[in-house]
Amino acid sequence: MPAAFFVVRAIVPDAGKRAAFDKWYETEHLPDAMETFGVSRASRFWSLDDPSLHVAMYQFDDEARLAAMLEGDALQKLVVDFNRDWPDVKRSRETLVLAQEVST
Numbered sequence: 001m002p003a004a005f006f007v008v009r010a011i012v013p014d015a016g017k018r019a020a021f022d023k024w025y026e027t028e029h030l031p032d033a034m035e036t037f038g039v040s041r042a043s044r045f046w047s048l049d050d051p052s053l054h055v056a057m058y059q060f061d062d063e064a065r066l067a068a069m070l071e072g073d074a075l076q077k078l079v080v081d082f083n084r085d086w087p088d089v090k091r092s093r094e095t096l097v098l099a100q101e102v103s104t
Helices: 015-037 063-071 074-085
Strands: 004-011 041-046 053-060 090-097
Touching (some): 015 041, 063 074
Antiparallel strands (some): 004 053
């Protein structure tokens, strides 16, 4: 089964808050999310085209594990914590399945 991904896009509109958001995500939210989701791999990105755009990507072993996380209560506590700490940051979520991976 191919890997599946949970992707969270966040817009941090206030440039003055981006460093604090980055630190919080690095030291608190990402480790909490990895443990809560039961994933061993996650990545974060800041857009070079839109400095307000932050993307986090969590890799699941397969679609079934991703679906189980989405159907359970694991995500809700993280959402509550995020909304408490960053109420002005709007987010969207996507789920993806790996179609191809190439390396040299």
